[in-house]
Amino acid sequence: MSEASRTDLAVTQTEESFTSQGVRCAATIYRPGGATGPMPVVVMAHGVTLTRRDGIPAFARHFAAAGYSVVAFDYRHWGDSDGHPRGWLSLSRQQSDWRAAVAFARQLDGADPDRVVLWGFSMGGAMALTTAAADPRIAAVIAVCPLTDGLAMWLEPAPPGTVLHMLARALREMITRRPVTMPVAGKPGDCAGTTAPEALPGFEHVTAGRPWRNEITTSWLFPLAAFRPVTAVPRIAAPVLYQIAQHDGMLPAGAVDKAIPRTPRAQVRRYPMGHFGPFSPEHHPAVAAHASDFLRTHGS
Numbered sequence: 001m002s003e004a005s006r007t008d009l010a011v012t013q014t015e016e017s018f019t020s021q022g023v024r025c026a027a028t029i030y031r032p033g034g035a036t037g038p039m040p041v042v043v044m045a046h047g048v049t050l051t052r053r054d055g056i057p058a059f060a061r062h063f064a065a066a067g068y069s070v071v072a073f074d075y076r077h078w079g080d081s082d083g084h085p086r087g088w089l090s091l092s093r094q095q096s097d098w099r100a101a102v103a104f105a106r107q108l109d110g111a112d113p114d115r116v117v118l119w120g121f122s123m124g125g126a127m128a129l130t131t132a133a134a135d136p137r138i139a140a141v142i143a144v145c146p147l148t149d150g151l152a153m154w155l156e157p158a159p160p161g162t163v164l165h166m167l168a169r170a171l172r173e174m175i176t177r178r179p180v181t182m183p184v185a186g187k188p189g190d191c192a193g194t195t196a197p198e199a200l201p202g203f204e205h206v207t208a209g210r211p212w213r214n215e216i217t218t219s220w221l222f223p224l225a226a227f228r229p230v231t232a233v234p235r236i237a238a239p240v241l242y243q244i245a246q247h248d249g250m251l252p253a254g255a256v257d258k259a260i261p262r263t264p265r266a267q268v269r270r271y272p273m274g275h276f277g278p279f280s281p282e283h284h285p286a287v288a289a290h291a292s293d294f295l296r297t298h299g300s
Contacts, residue, residue: 047122051079202276
């Protein structure tokens with residue numbers, strides 16, 4: 001664990017790490033300055049190709065300033081975490097990383113192990129939902145623009161030639177066990193993870209000033225069809241705040257609206273924004289404030 005630390009607006013910040021299935025995962029820990037006694041802790045992670053340094057720090061400092069410890073982590077193969085090859089996306093490994101991050105959060109000095117909150121954006125929101133469904137000790141969940149149904153992503157209309165090209169790459173990667181990549185974001189008709197018009201500008205905005213490669217491996221496309229948080233949410237005992245972008249062009253239309261009524265203790269906030277809106281100066285203050293209101297009620 002690194003000893004690097006700093007203080008920012010009464011929030012202390014340290015760089016630490018934990019192990020997930022034998023692989024080191026990097027984490028930034030945010031703590032309220034001067035806080036004492038067992039306190040709730042928020043575990044945070046991002047969507048595909050993004051790291052704990054992309055947009056998450058503003059939310060993490062907001063939560064820490066409100067009195068919560070925060071564990072923001074990078075999945076293995078990404079960011080500052082170990083794991084080779086680099087840039088490898090594995091849904092099962094990322095789910096394991098979430099479980100390991102929760103276990104790490106529970107043993108932090110000053111943390112209350114029964115007041116762990118999960119915060120995830122996009123695919124990270126999906127992982128937060130499935131993690132909470134398998135862990136009845138989770139105190140609350142904040143799912144921001146979450147993917148709720150991988151099968152619905154599969155069934156989104158796309159040119160047959162593009163689909164075949166993508167699946168051929170994914171099959172080659174699975175057979176050779178070597179990375180076969182494609183852009184994560186592209187123009188309509190491109191062989192890319194998403195061709196929504198907002199995608200590439202959104203990725204570039206949230207990673208502004210930081211290195212980001214428009215590239216992702218492909219073998220995850222096959223297990224994506226079976227990755228369906230919508231079928232897991234009925235098992236979530238904790239309250240769940242869904243923060244939904246009303247103009248989200250990157251996720252299947254209506255998919256999250258099928259998950260919400262299946263979630264026993266769901267609360268919903270909707271915003272007139274696109275998928276990456278939570279990280280924009282226009283929408284971030286409201287999204288962060290509503291999350292803090294939710295935490296004061298359910299995470300404290």
